[in-house]
Amino acid sequence: MMAAASTLKNMVLCLTLVCLICAAVVGVAYAVTKEPIDAAAQAKTTASIARVLPESDATPQEGSVRVGGTDYKYYKVDGAGYAIISTTSGFGGLLSLMVGVAEDGTVHNTTVLSHSETPGLGAKCTTDGNFISQFQGFNPAEKTLAVKKDGGDLDAITASTITSRAYALAVSNAVDVFHQLKQGGQDDE
Amino acid sequence: MEYFLIIISAIFVNNILLAQFLGICPFLGVSGKLSTATGMSGAVCFVITLATVVTYLLNQYLLVPLGLTFLQTISFILVIAALVQMVEIILKKISPSLYQALGIFLPLITTNCAxxxxxxxxxxxxxxxxxxxxxxxxxGQATVYAVATSLGYGLAMILFAGLREHLAGCDVPKAFKGLPIALITVGIMALAFLGFSGIV
Amino acid sequence: MSKWHFVTDGFVKNNPTFVLVLGMCPTLATTTSAINGLEMGLATMFVLILSNIVISLIAPKVPDKVRIPVYITVIATFVTVLQLLMQAYTPAAYETLGLFIPLIVVNCIVLGRAEGFANKHGVGESALDGIGVGLGFTASLTVIGLVREILGSGSAFGWKFISGDGILAFVMAPGAFLVLGFLMVLFNKYLAKK
Incomplete structure (x- = not known):
């Protein structure tokens, strides 16, 4: 078989046909995978919420609120508290956390959603039990959410003060968001 | 101030070649001589800036409103391929001297992942x-980011080409000749660039 | 089987990483651990096999001048399908590999095999070539990832054998260049001996 001649008609026809078929293939793939993709994203959120807030049967309600010029996304779980997504700048890039604040204003637990910290140093914020456990049950009314170097009550991760500061700031921002939500009395949904 | 930080970050801290590993193939391919390295850097700078602006607009005003962001990959690469062709044709017409300098690098740029x-x-x-x-x-920020990133590309490329020209005259063990020693050199350069991390 | 050599060629003689030196960006960027390297290799192999098959089928009918745009469209389609599938079924891997999944489109290996092999050979041979080169790429990435993981984090395939940290530079950017450079030296030595 010889390749078709490169006449204008052939070229246009060929490109159009290829594009149509490819568009159809991608369209079908999109339709087929849409549900599993949403389900996977949902599962990740649900798992994170379950980690940062006390157990509850209530369905999380999504919402967003503007505090200090930044939009925060949060999930409200009736009877348990708020799971707030809070992002700050770490050492290598953005550090995004989900912070669970219980109804009484104490931090229940935190989890890292995404980060780009240095492996083996700042990246320990996802694994260093001594660092992470400090936030569990942290009461911002009694203690200060900052590392000891900055006059707070938190031990920083060894050799990763910048990451620790970013982490503390993210949690402290989330607590501010919580107070704003409480003050407002109701959510802007 | 923000623009300044974008520039520093894109050139030094997150250098596209040494920290993000984008555009390595042409980097290794044409860095043998300083003059070709400079030509390639110029062409890349031009195309990255143009492509970023065009794809940014395409994404903002077409893909996002229509909910078609899953077509990003396919539409971006087609736009880039078309853009490179167009630049080549226009350059040939209006500035033959520039075409002489950059022309041969242009076809290679479509498949430059940077x-x-x-x-x-x-x-x-x-x-x-x-x-x-x-x-x-x-x-505006995206444009500045694109320009600064490609300047970072040029910087790493030209520095490396300078080193490689000297390496060519050195007596290295046979198994190290060519690419291996070049890669090890880049590794040491990347180590030096690590010193910039955390400043922005 | 005489066709077996299409697969083995991709492994040693035409090894995409150490001999052809193609697709360097994902090779360096995603090999922070053996598992990551393996995942990236498999993702590339998926696209490579499918695009090889389709291109070997349509190549005889495509006018010569629009060859490259057609190939790029086909490859981009499979990459998008891969992106969607990974988002749906392996979201964790999709997140780790990040930008380098869409960048398979511009991986020189894929277009290189389309242009250099698939458009001149039949479907069966092209599929075998895709498997061979894909496996070669996967194996190289896994080995680089393994070496970096052992040196950098003191573990292999996630199994930790030292307490504490390894030599951190090896999981960071410079380590990628150094490990690839030295592995290439070993590969050259091996080829020279043969």
């Missing part, structure tokens, strides 16, 4: 500079 990489990065990633709240880049 171009697609930067185009995708600016429309999908949040950025934060100098303690500001994380946000998507606006058109």
């Amino acid at each position: 171009v697609l990489g930067v185009a995708i990065t600016v429309v999908t990633k949040d950025f934060s500079f100098g303690g500001a709240a994380p946000h998507m880049l606006n058109l």
